[in-house]
């Protein structure tokens with residue numbers, strides 16, 4: 001039987017690991033937060049005492065951490081996990097990080113006789129809970145096939161974007177567009193409400209008109225317009241604004257590296273920079289509405 005180690009049990013990793021358990025995978029889990037591990041222990045996961053303990057005896061290692069420096073810190077260096085894993089182990093990092101960082105870790109993994117996929121996800125915390133995530137994979141097709149049962153237990157779409165780092169490149173294009181769309185949706189809703197419109201009626205109109213988009217239709221930023229979205233629970237429990245700021249920064253770095261213009265992505269990054277500086281970094285990213293509408 002395959003033994004899977006799962007490291008990083010936050011807003012995304014927690015529900016993803018729960019879905020693996022529900023689908024019958026044996027998993028051993030680790031997070032720096034004891035509370036996060038407790039939830040998984042109650043659901044039947046084996047709890048590790050450290051990252052090294054978590055990966056001992058695992059055939060597949062999965063990680064879901066916040067940013068590039070967390071991933072490099074976990075895997076690289078003398079005490080990093082790559083130095084401890086037996087040859088042939090498949091390492092899958094699902095965090096959203098810089099493509100350059102994913103390539104650096106993959107090259108170190110390959111040099112150590114391991115296999116590696118970057119496999120960032122899209123679909124939000126609701127998609128993580130429902131097991132409907134999209135996996136955007138970079139690496140070797142044969143390694144993706146070995147990982148496919150795990151991806152299919154946590155998601156419903158799996159794409160091979162290209163070689164190592166390509167999953168991250170595609171994910172960053174997506175999230176740059178998401179940041180722009182969320183800011184634009186919030187701006188339009190604030191304009192409508194200030195013009196005397198009901199935000200729910202305006203959302204229904206735009207959802208059937210040419211302004212329709214994912215942020216408006218599935219993740220509406222106006223409190224009370226939709227049930228079960230962060231805006232309707234005080235912007236808690238979703239995709240933190242500081243993580244969107246990180247992704248818009250990654251998009252800007254990527255654009256600089258390949259001489260692409262990203263004026264709208266840069267504007268969205270500036271809006272999120274101000275929003276985070278205003279103290280909203282831990283709120284869901286749809287709280288950018290507060291930037292346009294102060295009640």
Ligand code: NAD
Nearest residue numbers: 008009010011012013031032065066095096124125238239
């Ligand atoms: P989060 O902050 O809720 O969770 C991260 C978890 O990693 C935390 O529980 C933290 O304790 C743990 N952690 C950090 N360093 C660790 C280490 N060295 N060892 C063990 N555990 C460690 O973040 P999240 O929302 O779950 O996002 C995770 C990644 O997924 C990010 O890269 C984010 O950009 C991406 N993402 C998030 C969403 C979303 O809607 N939240 C959607 C798609 C992708």
